Amino acid sequence: MSHARLPLVQAPFPPPPAWAAVPFTPPLTDVLYETAPPLARITINRPGVHNAFRPTTLRDLDTAFRAARDDPAVRVILFTGAGTAAFCSGGDQSARAHGGYADESSPAGAPSLSVLDLHILMRRMPKVIIAVVAGYAVGGGHILHLVADLTIAADNAVFGQVGPRVGSVDGGYGSAHLARIIGQKRAREVWMMCRLYPASTALAWGLINAVVPVDRLADEAAAWGREIAAMSPTALAVVKAAMNADEDGQGGQSQLAGEATRLFYMTAEGKEGRNAFMEKRRPDFGRVLEEESARARARAKL
Numbered sequence: 001m002s003h004a005r006l007p008l009v010q011a012p013f014p015p016p017p018a019w020a021a022v023p024f025t026p027p028l029t030d031v032l033y034e035t036a037p038p039l040a041r042i043t044i045n046r047p048g049v050h051n052a053f054r055p056t057t058l059r060d061l062d063t064a065f066r067a068a069r070d071d072p073a074v075r076v077i078l079f080t081g082a083g084t085a086a087f088c089s090g091g092d093q094s095a096r097a098h099g100g101y102a103d104e105s106s107p108a109g110a111p112s113l114s115v116l117d118l119h120i121l122m123r124r125m126p127k128v129i130i131a132v133v134a135g136y137a138v139g140g141g142h143i144l145h146l147v148a149d150l151t152i153a154a155d156n157a158v159f160g161q162v163g164p165r166v167g168s169v170d171g172g173y174g175s176a177h178l179a180r181i182i183g184q185k186r187a188r189e190v191w192m193m194c195r196l197y198p199a200s201t202a203l204a205w206g207l208i209n210a211v212v213p214v215d216r217l218a219d220e221a222a223a224w225g226r227e228i229a230a231m232s233p234t235a236l237a238v239v240k241a242a243m244n245a246d247e248d249g250q251g252g253q254s255q256l257a258g259e260a261t262r263l264f265y266m267t268a269e270g271k272e273g274r275n276a277f278m279e280k281r282r283p284d285f286g287r288v289l290e291e292e293s294a295r296a297r298a299r300a301k302l
């Protein structure tokens with residue numbers, strides 16, 4: 001499926017990105033993190049279990065998403081799974097313990113539900129996240145694509161929730177956000193019947209943004225990423241925060257207000273507060289506002 005692009009970006013896209021693996025200390029074991037600015041690619045790398053996540057995977061995803069957030073050269077994040085059989089099959093059922101998931105990376109072996117922290121990190125990310133889905137996106141893996149900003153799927157993609165079949169449930173983004181996206185009746189069907197749906201149905205429901213042949217998925221995702229990376233980063237961060245604020249209560253308000261604070265810090269008025277404190281004097285906001293207005297008037301006359 002293709003959409004019209006503005007003339008500015010209608011020229012053929014450059015060749016596929018030259019991904020460079022980024023090393024970490026200690027190294028990531030379950031996740032690959034690569035960059036090809038302006039893109040970063042985060043890959044769940046557990047194809048033997050359809051990219052199911054365990055606590056170690058979630059720890060690695062936390063590291064990778066924070067690295068992408070903090071790298072000014074990265075503008076758009078592609079989030080995918082290794083291979084073409086699955087994006088992610090949810091929580092690794094072999095790591096499921098009493099009251100959560102546990103493995104050797106769990107502090108004091110304590111079970112956790114740390115995928116919820118990843119949802120928040122992805123929602124708060126001031127950069128666009130594109131889920132790039134081939135194969136299964138089920139259970140907690142389905143929720144990861146839901147929490148991403150956009151989803152591009154291969155024609156072999158399969159979507160669904162399995163919780164009520166395997167004794168699990170997500171009453172957070174996995175249910176309420178899903179219902180916002182596809183509507184209450186469909187969301188209840190997804191959870192209450194645990195059916196799996198092909199990419200064509202997901203597209204018709206507005207659950208995903210595009211479907212492409214599986215062998216075109218990586219290139220198409222990179223093309224979408226580059227197209228988005230040409231946009232104003234501040235405008236993208238603000239529109240994401242604004243859409244999240246509608247659903248995320250005071251946490252969402254905090255994200256949107258954080259963007260206002262970031263812009264305020266760039267003003268002479270904001271800097272005067274910091275400078276006055278550092279110089280141990282009273283701030284003179286009136287003076288800096290007047291100076292700023294005078295500068296703006298002078299620029300307007302040029």
Ligand SMILES: CC(C)(COP(=O)(O)OP(=O)(O)OC[C@H]1O[C@@H](n2cnc3c(N)ncnc32)[C@H](O)[C@@H]1OP(=O)(O)O)[C@@H](O)C(=O)NCCC(=O)NCCSC(=O)CCC(=O)c1ccccc1C(=O)O
Binds near residue numbers: 092112115162
């Ligand atoms: C996805 C399937 C429908 C695919 O079926 P099929 O193609 O026939 O492949 P299989 O032969 O079943 O699978 C191949 C291989 O992978 C293993 N595997 C697949 N999924 C998982 C998994 N989730 N965990 C562990 N292992 C998995 C499978 O055993 C095979 O291994 P072999 O050695 O080759 O036998 C099908 O695979 C399937 O239904 N998978 C299970 C899906 C599932 O149950 N997912 C978990 C749902 S619950 C969840 O995601 C937890 C959510 C959660 O984590 C959470 C929720 C709320 C709050 C907090 C949290 C939190 O933090 O965890």
